[in-house]
Amino acid sequence: MTLETLNLISIIWALIGIASFVLLQYVTAPYGRHVKKGWGPEISNKLGWVIMEAPSFFIILYFYLSSNQSAYASILSLLWLVHYLNRTFIYPFRIRTKGKKMPLIIVGSAIFFNCMNAGLNGYFLAHFESYGLNSFYQWNFILGLLLFISGFFINQKSDHILIHLRKPGETNYKIPSGFLFKFVSCPNLFGELLQWTGYVIMAWNLPAFSFLIWTAANLIPRALGHHKWYQNHFDEYPKNRKAMIPGIW
Template sequence: MTLTTLHIICIIWASIGLASFILLQFVNAPYGRHVKNGWGPEISNKWGWIIMEAPSFFIILYFFLTSNQSSYASMLSILWLLHYLNRTFIYPFRIRTRGKKMPLLIVGSAIFFNCINAGLNGYFLAHFETYGPESFNSPTFILGALLFTLGFFINQKSDYILIHLRKPGETGYKIPKGFLFNYISCPNLFGELMQWSGFAIMAWNLPALTFLVWTFANLLPRAVGHHKWYKENFKDYPKKRKAVLPGIL
């Protein structure tokens, strides 16, 4: 595959992401609190997470181990792997969702999504990256690293608060409070958006930007859906909270 071909695939894939963003304004992906009957066979929520996130980890790991990446490209691969190590093998065993399920349709869609995004990014870092040692001194690295680190912290802190809202054995929903939950309903998603914005800035290539487009296309509607759900199900839900972007959305 040539770099031009890779870029064409990225443009097509990003365009599909924008179309999905429009679709998700009208449909909530049926997992978590939005799960509904009628979406076909279901699988354990925990195993669904593991199966659908695993391609993102193993595809990047394959390219990382089988190519001669520069130190900068290796750093990008390792950051990706750290995120998906948590998302695939740690997070599913922390959440308290005993008995909850998700449709296999969602799992299959996520596997396809993750294979394409990880494949595009992994292939670029394995075959087309041209980063030199000076990349670690660039403004894009400094800004991107700060955003990625802060986003990772926000995501982890928010997940911790959400997970510990439930006592062992509980499965119901409660109003989260404290930290950025005082301002937005979904700081966990805000942190993830910040992470991948930082990654795209550090990477400064089309595959990383394409993945960022898809991240926003998926997470912004998800956050708005969560926010609407909270307001519909809790009469005392704080009125000043936004969905995902403090003071904006």
């Protein structure tokens, strides 16, 4: 595959992501608190999380171990792996959602999504990256790394608060508070979007940009759906909270 072909596929993939964003304004993905019957067979949500996130970890790991990446590209691969190590093998076993299910159709679509994103980004880093040591001193690396670390911290801190809202054995939903929950309903999703924005600034290529488009296409409708759900289920839900971006939206 040539770089031109890879870039063309990335552009087409990004356009499909934009179309998905439009679709998700009308259809709420049925997992988590939005699960409902009628979406086919279901499996344990913990198992579903592992299965659907694993391709993103192992595909990037394969390209990282099987290619002679520069130091800069290696940092990009390792940042990706750190995120998906947590998302695949740690987060699913921290959540207190005993007995909850996830439709297989969600697992299958997420597998395809992760294979495409990891495949495009891993292939670029293995075959087409040309980062030099001077790349570490460029503005985009410094800014991107700061955003990635900040987003990762916000995501982890917010997830910790959400997980510990429930005592062991509890399954009911509660209003989260503290940290950025003072301002938005979904700081965990805001943190993840900030994190991958930083990654794209560091990577500065079309495969990474297409991944950011898909991340936004999934997370923004998700945040809006969560925000509306909180407002509909809790009369006392704070009126001044935004959905995802503090003070804005």
